[in-house]
Amino acid sequence: MTSAVDSPVWHPFTQHGLQPEMIPVRSARGAWLKTPDGDLILDAISSWWVVTHGHCHPRIVGAIEEQARRLDQVIFAGFTHAPAEMLARGLINIAPSGLSHVFFSDSGSTSVEVALKMALGYFHNIGEPRRRIVALEHGYHGDTIGGMSVGARGVFNAPYEPLLFEVERIPFPSAGNEQATIDAFDAACANEPTAALIVEPLILGAGGMLIYSEQVLRELKRIAERYGVLFIADEVMTGWGRTGSLFACEQAAITPDILCSAKGITGGSMPLAVTLCTSPIFEAHRSSDRSKTFFHSSSYTANPIACAAAVANLDIWNTEPVADRIAALADAHAERLGPLRDNPAFEKVRQIGTITALDLKVPDAGYLAGVGPKLMSYFLARGVLLRPLGNTIYVMPPYCITPAELDLIYAAIAEAPVALAGGAA
Numbered sequence: 001m002t003s004a005v006d007s008p009v010w011h012p013f014t015q016h017g018l019q020p021e022m023i024p025v026r027s028a029r030g031a032w033l034k035t036p037d038g039d040l041i042l043d044a045i046s047s048w049w050v051v052t053h054g055h056c057h058p059r060i061v062g063a064i065e066e067q068a069r070r071l072d073q074v075i076f077a078g079f080t081h082a083p084a085e086m087l088a089r090g091l092i093n094i095a096p097s098g099l100s101h102v103f104f105s106d107s108g109s110t111s112v113e114v115a116l117k118m119a120l121g122y123f124h125n126i127g128e129p130r131r132r133i134v135a136l137e138h139g140y141h142g143d144t145i146g147g148m149s150v151g152a153r154g155v156f157n158a159p160y161e162p163l164l165f166e167v168e169r170i171p172f173p174s175a176g177n178e179q180a181t182i183d184a185f186d187a188a189c190a191n192e193p194t195a196a197l198i199v200e201p202l203i204l205g206a207g208g209m210l211i212y213s214e215q216v217l218r219e220l221k222r223i224a225e226r227y228g229v230l231f232i233a234d235e236v237m238t239g240w241g242r243t244g245s246l247f248a249c250e251q252a253a254i255t256p257d258i259l260c261s262a263k264g265i266t267g268g269s270m271p272l273a274v275t276l277c278t279s280p281i282f283e284a285h286r287s288s289d290r291s292k293t294f295f296h297s298s299s300y301t302a303n304p305i306a307c308a309a310a311v312a313n314l315d316i317w318n319t320e321p322v323a324d325r326i327a328a329l330a331d332a333h334a335e336r337l338g339p340l341r342d343n344p345a346f347e348k349v350r351q352i353g354t355i356t357a358l359d360l361k362v363p364d365a366g367y368l369a370g371v372g373p374k375l376m377s378y379f380l381a382r383g384v385l386l387r388p389l390g391n392t393i394y395v396m397p398p399y400c401i402t403p404a405e406l407d408l409i410y411a412a413i414a415e416a417p418v419a420l421a422g423g424a425a
């Protein structure tokens with residue numbers, strides 16, 4: 001069975017003119033996807049960065065089944081339920097200390113929209129309107145209008161440019177250039193009242209798996225505090241162990257004013273997101289004045305089944321040796337990256353926690369334009385799901401992956417330059 005070329009389905013980030021057929025997947029277990037024909041594909045990118053423990057973790061599946069039978073959905077304005085209450089308490093317990101309130105939504109993009117609205121709502125409600133947002137160059141924060149506005153501009157959002165709001169951008173703090181970022185942020189804050197800084201802490205994901213130091217993060221937080229600027233940590237990708245710690249902010253020992261989490265929050269099983277904030281932000285909205293209400297909701301806010309999946313994920317973190325698995329995965333990655341550092345076909349070999357990345361050296365930009373899809377086809381032919389960002393190959397597997405499975409991935413990567421040189425022409 002293959003997907004029909006005349007399917008009515010419109011796929012995300014997919015050029016149907018170049019890729020008319022999709023790969024059907026019928027089931028998944030651990031790190032593996034299975035097609036209806038019985039072919040196995042190793043999921044080396046956690047199905048777009050969401051599957052943390054592995055596909056179909058029995059405790060998450062069980063929690064979803066049980067919750068679906070008890071309470072499927074209920075309006076969340078004026079009503080509440082145990083899975084949401086348990087999840088919110090659990091999140092506050094494990095998040096950086098000082099975050100005290102949890103607002104639910106259903107995707108990383110909406111968690112960012114909520115964060116931006118919280119920040120502007122805060123300044124509006126305390127009677128000190130500020131609207132300017134500062135963001136990091138090359139950032140990615142989702143595909144809704146606000147998320148695109150604070151993210152990098154380019155081919156991905158060119159048609160919508162007229163709708164995007166203006167944002168002050170500070171340079172990416174690449175190694176050796178950290179001071180320029182810090183100075184630019186200080187100057188931006190001094191120059192004009194600023195509502196918030198939004199950053200992906202420690203690693204920019206969709207922007208190319210660009211890693212920067214925790215000292216920069218700490219310094220940016222210090223400057224934000226000095227100017228009363230709210231610090232928004234978009235941990236949609238970095239959260240849930242990806243960078244080695246539960247949240248990336250922990251490595252800088254900072255508590256952001258607002259923290260966005262999605263992707264791994266349900267272990268990758270159900271769409272759910274949260275935006276955590278500190279008490280002053282919540283209190284600026286709590287009032288007898290209805291106009292100060294936080295006016296945001298989506299129909300499925302805090303869906304009980306998704307919350308139950310997230311509670312099961314929290315249980316897994318609290319009772320299974322997840323931190324040990326992450327540490328072992330980080331070591332296993334590092335061992336396998338070593339030889340690639342000496343391979344002249346690659347450059348910028350890098351790692352943070354469970355994520356590794358390296359750039360395939362390409363002769364020119366024309367080649368670069370097509371190298372991502374070519375690499376992806378090559379990897380799929382080897383039974384490995386990797387989805388390079390241009391010439392950047394990255395590995396972000398579920399934490400259940402075994403050393404032998406990692407070997408399959410790294411062998412495919414090591415042989416990619418030769419295979420492409422031979423077969424790409």
Ligand SMILES: *Cc1c(COP(=O)(O)O)cnc(C)c1O
Pocket residue numbers: 106107108109110112140141142143200205206234235236237238262263
């Ligand atoms: C994926 C991602 C988003 C958007 O999340 P969706 O669930 O795809 O809407 C936002 N921010 C970051 C850092 C992301 O990696």
